[in-house]
Amino acid sequence: MKRVLLLLPTTGYRNADFLAAAKKLGVEIVAAADYCHQLAPSWGMAPIMALHFDRPEQAADTVLREIKFNLDGVLAVDDSGIELAALLAERLHLPGNSAHAVRRVRDKLAFRRLLREHEFRCPEFRYLPSGEDPGTLLPRLKFPVVVKARRLSASRGVIRADDSGQLVQAVNRVRAIQSRADRDAQELGLIIEGFISGCEYALEAVLDQGELTALALFDKPDPLDGPYFEETLYITPSRLPAEFQSRIRHEVARVCRSAGLTDGPVHAEMRVNDLGIWLLEVAPRSIGGLCGRVLTHSLGMTLEELILRRVVGEALPNSNAAGAAGVMMVPIPRRGIYHGVEGLAEARAVPAVTEVTLTVETGQIIAPPPDGASYLGFIFARAASPAEAENALRIAHHRLHFDIRPEYAAMAAPAAYSSKR
Ligand code: ADP
Numbered sequence: 001m002k003r004v005l006l007l008l009p010t011t012g013y014r015n016a017d018f019l020a021a022a023k024k025l026g027v028e029i030v031a032a033a034d035y036c037h038q039l040a041p042s043w044g045m046a047p048i049m050a051l052h053f054d055r056p057e058q059a060a061d062t063v064l065r066e067i068k069f070n071l072d073g074v075l076a077v078d079d080s081g082i083e084l085a086a087l088l089a090e091r092l093h094l095p096g097n098s099a100h101a102v103r104r105v106r107d108k109l110a111f112r113r114l115l116r117e118h119e120f121r122c123p124e125f126r127y128l129p130s131g132e133d134p135g136t137l138l139p140r141l142k143f144p145v146v147v148k149a150r151r152l153s154a155s156r157g158v159i160r161a162d163d164s165g166q167l168v169q170a171v172n173r174v175r176a177i178q179s180r181a182d183r184d185a186q187e188l189g190l191i192i193e194g195f196i197s198g199c200e201y202a203l204e205a206v207l208d209q210g211e212l213t214a215l216a217l218f219d220k221p222d223p224l225d226g227p228y229f230e231e232t233l234y235i236t237p238s239r240l241p242a243e244f245q246s247r248i249r250h251e252v253a254r255v256c257r258s259a260g261l262t263d264g265p266v267h268a269e270m271r272v273n274d275l276g277i278w279l280l281e282v283a284p285r286s287i288g289g290l291c292g293r294v295l296t297h298s299l300g301m302t303l304e305e306l307i308l309r310r311v312v313g314e315a316l317p318n319s320n321a322a323g324a325a326g327v328m329m330v331p332i333p334r335r336g337i338y339h340g341v342e343g344l345a346e347a348r349a350v351p352a353v354t355e356v357t358l359t360v361e362t363g364q365i366i367a368p369p370p371d372g373a374s375y376l377g378f379i380f381a382r383a384a385s386p387a388e389a390e391n392a393l394r395i396a397h398h399r400l401h402f403d404i405r406p407e408y409a410a411m412a413a414p415a416a417y418s419s420k421r
Helices: 015-025 056-066 079-091 099-106 108-117 134-140 164-181 242-259 291-299 303-311 344-348 386-398 409-420
Strands: 003-008 028-033 073-076 125-128 145-148 158-161 190-194 199-208 211-220 233-236 264-273 276-283 324-329 336-342 353-358 377-383 401-405
Touching (some): 003 015, 015 303, 073 079, 099 108, 099 242, 099 276, 108 125, 108 242, 108 276, 125 134, 164 190, 199 303, 211 242, 242 264, 242 276, 264 303, 291 303, 291 377, 344 353
Parallel strands (some): 003 028
Antiparallel strands (some): 145 158, 199 264, 211 233, 233 324, 336 401, 353 377
């Protein structure tokens, strides 16, 4: 039986999907999670399996010291574990990306430097160290710009600024978000880059010894002009001309080569305008949230199964299902406490809609980007054409009504008292 070390994030959307794929393939999973090490044993997990993913060197030492059996592969469920997975694969001489390559593409500043170094299309960008006044960069900035945290995901800590006043506000806000979300925030600082206009696309692919195979190209049909960038719709196949789709695939493959990425899933996001293709991100992981389920039909298996099969060297059956599919990451309309939803049955009844799954829990505090990094849930559709899939998702979304209440209702009380007096 093949044995894989699986790096499970505490709040992973896809932990269960990877475990289900392992069960189906008869792969033994050695589970490691970034749970607090005191909590893990009380949850029935061995202490060795409690690792700090954001301290990859230290976590890799722990695994290598404690593990007493051979592994056939190491796999991270999501972005948080990819650096540790690469480091472990390197040290155990298993196939995988080099830790250096993963570290570089995961850091938005290092990624921009890589693009510039290899002469890819890249906006002007500046590094803003912690504590430094953004005003010092003003003579060298051309608005609009985008202020970004260095290694957060799901558009968390990404804000557009159109003038110097907005820039100061955005920098303060992104600094606060990054320091809550990343314990290395102080050393990391921020990146400020030129705003790229245009339409956005995403490529899902896998690398095998440096060879890139595309699984799907998605259109992201909603305009993403900021100031915050909540991602909603992903529709495949793309409606871009075939020649342009092939240019996108080549560009992503070229970046992977330049970065030294060689193995495993790749998720790339890009903008396209009159000047060409602008890569926003090339990440050595698969698509986030539950979005990968949109590909189950066309792949003939779950994306998690496909990834796991590659890790353990199992053959991939061919599948070329026709038709279009789409997913909506249900946007969070406002910050607050989630109390419930109406219209679920009506949304599920929309023709072409195949699944509506809510991932939010009653009582959970939720916030849209740039503060939050979660979604209310996911709507999936399958149809004859991309336009029909997109339309079905929009109709289903309109049928959902979320009850989100303010977090601090009690704060209103003093005002009410004073008005009575
Ligand atoms: P994350 O990894 O958090 O998704 P990204 O850098 O990919 O961070 O940015 C998130 C979103 O913000 C992108 O999908 C895009 O819509 C928008 N964005 C980021 N950088 C730029 C830019 N330079 N110009 C225009 N939009 C941008």
